[in-house]
Amino acid sequence: MKWLPNFKGIDFFPHDLRLPFMAYKGPAIALSIVAMLLSLTVFFVKGLNYGIDFKGGLVIEVQTASGGPANVVQLRDSLGKLGIGAVQIQEFGAPSDVMIRVEQQPGGEEAQQVALGKVQEALKGEYVSRRTEIVGPAVSSELRFTGFLAVFVGVLAITAYVWFRFEWQFAVGVIVALAHDVLLTVGVFALFQLEFDLSIVAALLTILGYSVNDSVVVSDRIRENLRKFKRMELNELLNISINETLSRTILTGCTAIVVLVALYVFGGEVIRNFNLAMLLGVVIGTYSSMFIAAPMLGYLGVKRDWSGAKGATPAGGAPTTAARASK
Amino acid sequence: MHFSPFKQAMIWAVVALGVLLIVPSFFARETVDKWPSWVPRKQLSLGLDLRGGAYLLYSMEPGDVRKDWLETLRDDARRRLRDAKIGVQAVGITGGAVQVRLAKPEEADAAVKELRNLAQQIGNVLTGTTGTDVDVRKAEGGVILIVPTEPGIQNRISNAVSAAIETIRRRVDPDGTTEALIVREGTSRILIQVPGLTDTTELKKLVGTTARLTFHEVSRDMTAEQAKQTRPPPGFKVYEGGARDEGALVLRETPVVRGDELADAQPGFDQRTNEPVISFRFNNAGARKFGAFTTSHVNQPFAIVLDDKIISAPVVREPILGGSGQISGSFTVESANQLAVQLRSGALPAKLTIVNERTVGPSLGADSIEAGKLAGIIGGIATIVLTVLAYGTFGLFACVGLLVHGALTVAIMTLIGASLTLPGIAGLVLGIAMAVDANVLVFERIREELRAGKSGIAAIDLGFNRAFVTIADSQLTTLACATVMFWLGSGPIRGFAVTLSVGILTSIFASVTVVRLLVSYWLRSAKRTPRGVEVPV
Numbered sequence: 051m052k053w054l055p056n057f058k059g060i061d062f063f064p065h066d067l068r069l070p071f072m073a074y075k076g077p078a079i080a081l082s083i084v085a086m087l088l089s090l091t092v093f094f095v096k097g098l099n100y101g102i103d104f105k106g107g108l109v110i111e112v113q114t115a116s117g118g119p120a121n122v123v124q125l126r127d128s129l130g131k132l133g134i135g136a137v138q139i140q141e142f143g144a145p146s147d148v149m150i151r152v153e154q155q156p157g158g159e160e161a162q163q164v165a166l167g168k169v170q171e172a173l174k175g176e177y178v179s180r181r182t183e184i185v186g187p188a189v190s191s192e193l194r195f196t197g198f199l200a201v202f203v204g205v206l207a208i209t210a211y212v213w214f215r216f217e218w219q220f221a222v223g224v225i226v227a228l229a230h231d232v233l234l235t236v237g238v239f240a241l242f243q244l245e246f247d248l249s250i251v252a253a254l255l256t257i258l259g260y261s262v263n264d265s266v267v268v269s270d271r272i273r274e275n276l277r278k279f280k281r282m283e284l285n286e287l288l289n290i291s292i293n294e295t296l297s298r299t300i301l302t303g304c305t306a307i308v309v310l311v312a313l314y315v316f317g318g319e320v321i322r323n324f325n326l327a328m329l330l331g332v333v334i335g336t337y338s339s340m341f342i343a344a345p346m347l348g349y350l351g352v353k354r355d356w357s358g359a360k361g362a363t364p365a366g367g368a369p370t371t372a373a374r375a376s377k
Numbered sequence: 378m379h380f381s382p383f384k385q386a387m388i389w390a391v392v393a394l395g396v397l398l399i400v401p402s403f404f405a406r407e408t409v410d411k412w413p414s415w416v417p418r419k420q421l422s423l424g425l426d427l428r429g430g431a432y433l434l435y436s437m438e439p440g441d442v443r444k445d446w447l448e449t450l451r452d453d454a455r456r457r458l459r460d461a462k463i464g465v466q467a468v469g470i471t472g473g474a475v476q477v478r479l480a481k482p483e484e485a486d487a488a489v490k491e492l493r494n495l496a497q498q499i500g501n502v503l504t505g506t507t508g509t510d511v512d513v514r515k516a517e518g519g520v521i522l523i524v525p526t527e528p529g530i531q532n533r534i535s536n537a538v539s540a541a542i543e544t545i546r547r548r549v550d551p552d553g554t555t556e557a558l559i560v561r562e563g564t565s566r567i568l569i570q571v572p573g574l575t576d577t578t579e580l581k582k583l584v585g586t587t588a589r590l591t592f593h594e595v596s597r598d599m600t601a602e603q604a605k606q607t608r609p610p611p612g613f614k615v616y617e618g619g620a621r622d623e624g625a626l627v628l629r630e631t632p633v634v635r636g637d638e639l640a641d642a643q644p645g646f647d648q649r650t651n652e653p654v655i656s657f658r659f660n661n662a663g664a665r666k667f668g669a670f671t672t673s674h675v676n677q678p679f680a681i682v683l684d685d686k687i688i689s690a691p692v693v694r695e696p697i698l699g700g701s702g703q704i705s706g707s708f709t710v711e712s713a714n715q716l717a718v719q720l721r722s723g724a725l726p727a728k729l730t731i732v733n734e735r736t737v738g739p740s741l742g743a744d745s746i747e748a749g750k751l752a753g754i755i756g757g758i759a760t761i762v763l764t765v766l767a768y769g770t771f772g773l774f775a776c777v778g779l780l781v782h783g784a785l786t787v788a789i790m791t792l793i794g795a796s797l798t799l800p801g802i803a804g805l806v807l808g809i810a811m812a813v814d815a816n817v818l819v820f821e822r823i824r825e826e827l828r829a830g831k832s833g834i835a836a837i838d839l840g841f842n843r844a845f846v847t848i849a850d851s852q853l854t855t856l857a858c859a860t861v862m863f864w865l866g867s868g869p870i871r872g873f874a875v876t877l878s879v880g881i882l883t884s885i886f887a888s889v890t891v892v893r894l895l896v897s898y899w900l901r902s903a904k905r906t907p908r909g910v911e912v913p914v
Contacts, residue, residue, distance in 0.1 A: 054899070058913045059769035061824060111741070159436070159730045163581070166734075179575065180741040184734040188436065193867065200865040207857045215850060249800060252870045255862050256807060256877070259855035263811075266854055267818065270847040298821040302814045305763055309810050312756035313803060318748030320426075321799055328803075 063297040072289040075345035082230055082342055089237025096240050101247025102183055104197065106154035106190035108166055111142060112177035119145035120177070128172050134165045143319040147180070159186040197251040201232060204255045208262045212269070217353055220269050223346035224262055227338040231261045234334050235327060249324040257331025260306070264299060264339035271295050272344065276352070285348050292344050303336045378838055378897045388894055391886070392781050398788035421791045424798030424872055427746050429739035430572035431580065434732050437565045441727035442537045443473070443530060450511065450523055451475045452631060453495055461491045475523040482519030489515055492523060499532045534565050537726035542567055547722035548583045567729065575738045586684060587728050588719035590636030592667065593628035593680045595690065601625035619686035619706070626687060628680050633670045638663030640700075642720035644713040647705055653713040654705045657720065664700025672696040681706070683716075749802040756806055760813055768820045769913040774895040775816040775888070782812045782880070782887035789879045798872030808880020811855060815888040818844040820914050833910035834900065841893055848889065852881050 102109045114120050122139055125148060129137045135153045142149035152169065155161035162184050170179070185193070205228050213221035232254055239246050271291040279287055310332065314325040380388075401409045402421040409418050425432055447470045454477055455468050464480030479488055496509035510529030516522050525533075542559055545567065550557045558570040574580065596604075596613050604615050604627045614630045640660040647654045659667055670679070671693045680690040681704055688706035708716065760779065765772040786808060790797060797805075823840030831839065859881065862874035903910040 054770060054773075056904070056911075056913055057769045059765075059767045059772055059820075061914075062767070065824075065828065113740070159732050163731060178738065178740075179736070180738040182577075182734065182736040184731070186730075186732040189434065189733040196865045196867070200861055200870070203865060204858050204861045207861055208854050211854050211857055248867070249869055249873075252800060252862060252866065252873045255858050255870075256873075259858035262854045262858075263814070263851040266850045267847050270850060274843075294825065295821075297824075298814075298817050301763075301767060301817050301821070302810075305760055305813050305817070306810045308759045308763065309756040309806055312759060313752045313806060315752075316748060316755055317752040317803070318745055318799075320745060321803055324800070324803060328807075 063300065065297065067296075068289070068293055069296070070289065071292045071340060072285045072345060072348060075341065075348060078341040079345065082338070085237070086230060086233045089233045089240070092237050092240045096243065098236070098240050098246040099243040100194075101245045101250075102151070102185050102190075103248040104190055104194045104246070106162075106185045106187050108150075108152040108162060108169065109181070109183045110150045110152075110166075110169060110173075110179060111181040112148050112150065112173060113180050114146045114148075115176055115178050117146055120148045122148060125150075129169060132165075132168045132172060134168060148177070154185075154187060154190070159188065162186050193248060197248060200251060201254050201258070204258050205229065205232070208258060212262065212266065215266075216269055216273065219347055219350040219352045220265075220272075220343075222350060223343040224265050224269075226346055227265055227335075227343040228258055228261060230338050230342055231257055231331060231334050235330050238330055239327070244326070245323055247323075249321065250327050253324050253327035253331065256328060257335055260332055261335030261338060264336055265343040267298065268292055268295050268339055268344050272347065272352075284351065288344050288348055292340055296340075299336060299340065303332060306332050378834065378841075378893070378900055380894055380897055385894065388890060392784075392891065395781065395785040395788040398791055399784050402787065402791060419791055419794075421787055422794065422796040423742075423746075424796040424801065425570060425572060425735070425742075426737050426799045426869075427742045427749075427797065428572055429575060429737050429742040430570065431574040431577045432733075432735040433569045433577065433580070433584070434562065434734070435567045435569065435584065435729040436732045437534065437538055437541065437567070437727050437729055439530070439534055439565060442534050443525065445727065446525060446530075446533050447473070447475055450495060450525075454492055454523060457491055457494065458488060461487070463488050463491065473525070477521040477523070479519040479521065485515050485519055485521065488521055489513055492521060495523065499528055531564065538565060538567060540726050541729065544722050544725050545569065545584055548718055549580065551718070551722070566732070573739070575736050577734065577736055581731065582715060583718065584729060585731075586719060587725045588636070588716065588722075589684055589724035590639070590720055591632035591682045592634045592670075593630075593632050593682055594670070594674070595678045595680055596627035596629070597677070599627050601627055616680065616682060616685065616687050619683065619688045626678075626680055626690060628682070628687075632682070633679070634659065634663045634667050636720055636724050638666070639720055642717045644708075644710070644717040645703070647703070650705075652705060653708040653710050654703045655708070655713055655717050655720070656703045657701065659700040661700075664698075667700060668696060668698040672698075745799050749799065753802065753806060757809070760809065764813065764816065768816075770899065771820055771823075771892075771896065771912075771914050774892050774899070775813070775820070777895060778816065778888045778892040779809060779812055781891050782809065782883055785883040785887055786876065786880050789883065790876065795875045795879070796872070797876070798869065800869045800873035801876040804873040804876035805880060808877055808884060811852065811881060812884040812888040814851070815844075815848045815884055816892060818847055819889070819892070823912065823914055827912060827914075833903075833912040836912060837896060837900070841889070841896075845889065848885065852885060856881050 120141070122141060126137065126139050129139065129150065134155060138151040140149050141147065150169065152165055155165045166182070166184055173179070205225060208228065209221050209225045212224045235254060235257060239250065268291060271294055272288060275287050275291050307329065310325055310329045314322060314329060317325060398417050399421070401418050406420065409420060412418055451468055451470055454475055455465065458465050458477070463484050466478040466480050468475065468477050470476070477488065477492070479485060492513045496511045496513060498507055499510050508526060508528055510526060510532055512524045512526055514522055514524070538561055542561060546559050549555070549559065549569065549571070556572050558568070560568050562568045569580070569584065571580065593616070596610060598610060601615050601624065604613070609615055609627050612629055612631065613627050615625055616628050618624045638660055640658045640663075642655055642657045645654055645656045646652065674693050675695060676692060678690050678692045680687050682688065689704055761776045764775050768775060786805060819840050822844045823836050826836035826839045827833070856878060859874045859878040862870050863878070866874060900910065
């Protein structure tokens with residue numbers, strides 16, 4: 051490959067930087083606990099703005115037949131008279147596109163179809179349908195159930211894997227970090243009343259995957275260093291491990307964020323909220339693997355001798371009282 | 378960093394195969410159809426949200442199936458006891474069971490023995506147990522109960538759903554030419570997907586009616602008003618009139634002939650009045666029954682009932698022995714057409730209700746594809762720029778790995794016939810991010826080893842080997858997530874999970890193996906300095 055220009059990459063990361071992550075583990079964990087409590091409060095006080103998947107009802111996206119701007123006021127007026135409950139109308143993406151939301155109709159599955167017929171009749175001629183979604187009561191309650199179950203099972207599956215690959219202390223750190231990521235993301239959705247639908251559940255699951263990915267990279271390095279530095283004080287070892295993987299964490303995080311921003315800006319209206327959730331999750335997940343998952347090990351202690359027979363030595367790391375800052 | 382010639386050949390063969398498989402997807406369908414048959418012609422299929430189309434999820438009413446079955450059981454019980462010459466006082470349906478009141482209580486044991494023949498063995502594949510679909514037991518005072526068992530009902534529903542799928546297929550896609558997908562979802566649901574369809578009104582009319590056509594004898598003793606005030610004679614029931622205001626009539630509940638004994642039904646016009654009618658022809662058995670009935674009921678009315686509503690009640694002028702006739706029932710051309718299709722396809726075993734409907738117009742789908750392409754290209758360029766900036770020549774190798782990754786992911790999706798959806802595009806992009814991460818892990822590790830004073834070749838070797846464990850761990854956890862998504866998710870989540878999983882599976886080959894091979898080529902021609910090779914990361 052002599053023809054190939056041989057050029058060097060820019061190692062823009064200052065590697066001799068030794069950031070004292072463990073020194074901040076107390077404040078960081080306290081901050082996270084406060085943030086989690088706030089998220090929970092917002093979740094219970096304001097609740098989530100469930101999308102059609104979970105709440106049921108009708109969503110109809112239409113475009114004016116002429117291609118000109120839609121008359122939202124008139125539309126609101128004519129659809130409001132149909133006697134199908136509250137109708138929400140908003141511009142969607144372009145002035146000619148309108149999204150119409152009709153709440154779930156009382157009277158079972160067939161009532162939804164009747165409402166759809168009424169709306170279609172009222173829109174006839176002036177608007178062209180671009181998208182229609184009807185979710186009946188049976189499906190919406192099912193989706194709600196399986197959606198939450200999916201997140202729950204996802205957390206369990208990941209934790210089980212980490213437990214199997216590492217020690218239980220790592221699994222505890224990971225499960226706390228995952229719960230933290232999910233709670234905060236849900237909290238932001240509740241706080242700003244962003245629409246929470248099935249795609250956000252997919253985003254949450256992906257965030258879980260990304261966050262644990264980060265934690266696993268750090269954990270792998272911790273395990274390696276545990277073998278390498280048998281006598282090093284645990285907090286310092288954890289700190290070194292986080293620092294050693296920091297360049298990778300930042301670079302991968304940046305790439306993910308760049309790609310997600312591209313999707314958010316250019317990917318269209320339909321997956322905008324999904325991308326927002328992913329962006330949030332990547333930032334929160336990166337934070338939690340550095341400031342929560344790894345520092346948790348400092349509190350829990352961990353088996354130090356990885357070279358000998360399995361389980362020969364009990365967990366004998368720095369006891370939890372040695373929670374002092376590393377240099 | 379050594380690859381045997383065989384291994385190299387294998388790697389390039391896989392890459393070439395992947396590229397070959399995605400080629401058809403870049404051309405129009407018509408162009409690809411003209412290609413010779415030995416080149417791959419399968420294209421990546423697009424999900425409904427990208428190409429436009431309708432998605433309808435129907436649910437079968439279990440109550441209908443149960444009611445139907447009980448009625449069959451009741452008729453069978455009556456017939457069996459009559460054949461066995463066991464006297465019966467009454468046979469009726471009460472509280473989800475068939476209740477038989479015997480004329481002589483002492484015949485109970487014989488009756489139970491006879492009725493047990495109604496029960497059918499059903500097996501459960503999962504638990505390996507077998508049981509009967511109904512339970513026949515003796516109650517107080519010469520009463521025998523025939524109670525459907527839970528597995529029996531499940532079995533019935535499952536069979537009814539299978540039958541309904543066949544019926545729907547005959548209605549929606551009689552010639553098998555459209556790309557309509559009609560499949561079972563869970564136990565009692567049916568999913569219909571029709572690409573390209575946006576106006577679902579027609580489709581819903583076709584699928585939404587049971588279209589159970591029956592021909593009934595009309596009671597001569599009682600009008601509907603009388604029956605409503607007192608009660609209809611045993612075996613008779615009041616049926617309401619349909620659209621034409623036929624008025625209610627008292628009809629014998631067990632029909633003379635049923636729609637499933639029709640051989641054909643065609644829309645047409647009445648020769649005298651010119652109104653739309655449906656001409657029908659019975660099969661042999663149906664024709665015989667109808668012939669016998671009309672012979673003995675000349676100058677009396679009979680009723681044609683569709684889904685429990687009378688659509689017409691003509692008077693028999695003369696015996697109809699040929700087995701064909703026509704139904705006039707204030708049809709429009711359209712509704713006559715529809716009913717003819719429905720009659721030819723047979724009745725649905727139970728009523729189906731829509732529980733979930735999604736339609737996407739072609740313009741929105743096209744917009745989404747454009748948006749997805751744009752985002753993909755911009756995201757891809759940004760990733761390439763970042764990687765090359767950070768890792769120089771090796772970054773270029775990583776980008777080749779990314780292209781191979783993208784090609785292989787699409788190739789596998791094409792091969793397994795998974796369709797690409799909008800969330801799927803997001804999954805694809807995320808898979809690329811995961812692939813980049815694998816490269817970042819390797820290159821950062823190489824840098825680290827270099828800083829630790831290792832020679833160039835050793836650092837590269839260690840970098841790939843040590844990073845591999847981490848890569849495998851992180852990919853496997855994400856795969857676990859994707860599996861959960863696929864297992865529990867529905868619709869949009871599944872599309873996302875599929876592309877993400879495929880992306881993860883290909884990323885180890887593309888981003889580790891291929892990149893490693895490229896680095897090994899580079900090593901062979903690399904400039905040697907006194908300190909070994911100069912690694913450009």
